[in-house]
Amino acid sequence: MLIVISPAKKLDFENKVDAGLSFTRPEMLKASEDIIDVARGLSHKQMTGLMKISDPLVELNRQRYQDFSTPFTKKNAKQAALAFIGDTYLGLDAQSFSSSDYNYAQDYLRILSGLYGLLRPLDLIQAYRLEMGIKLKTARGKNLYEFWGNEITLSLNKAIAKTNSQFLLNCASNEYIKVVKAEKLKAEVITPVFKQVKNGESRMIGMMAKRARGAMARFVIQNEIDRVDDLKDFQVQGYKFQPKISESRQLVFHRQA
Secondary structure (H helix, E strand, C coil): CEEEECCCCHHHHHHCCCCCCEEEECCCCHHHHHHHHHHHHCCCHHHHHHHHCHHHHHHHHHHHHHHHCCCCCCCEEEEEHHCCEEEEEEEEHHHCCHHHHHHHHHHHHEEECCCCEECCCCEEEEECCCCCCCCCCCCCEEEEEHHHHHHHHHHHHHHHHHHHHEEEEECCCCCHCCCCCCCHCCCCCCEEEEEEEEEEECCCHHHHHHHHHHHHHHHHHCCCCCCCCHCCCCCCHHHCCCCHHHCCCEEEEEEEE
């Protein structure tokens, strides 16, 4: 079972990681450099309009694009699963992975990225902010969905074939999973849905759902799950599977507020 998750806006490039932890380099890095070339040409005003962020964040990211350089090493980059520190990564908690967890995750976990396309957990990345939904115009199209086209799906299919996976567990957000061409994917997509129940009503709480997606990814990695039925045993953070309102491709989990 291959797993996909979203990246995070929050990054940690300050804290050092275990010097003995292995690393790999992004497989789509050449395409990333093409995006960086375009991003470097954006004015402050253009970037503000695209990203809808504050002036300090605009300047921070403009500098990141200027500083982007290859080759990636442990001195100028960091493993993706440790560099991202948003809610999904709090649930994933890769910092506490064992060596066997990392080995399994490297085969079965993928991170969708607007800049890097598709990342393995131990792929080195440099600091960036570039959501998949941003309408950055490149020679390949008017936005990043068009830029990546079928490339991410093809890469996922290679991982699916290599791992003999029958399923793709979608623990990514709608913004990111849209870049995957489901009709061309050689695996069945299974999506977990996490909701909180209060006064008899259930609703999705963004922060909680993101943490649950990360925790679900961790659950699969640590238990080496390859069957959909085994996903139903997930009870982390108080969630419980709801069979009456679930479907074959959409598994609903509730927790009490």
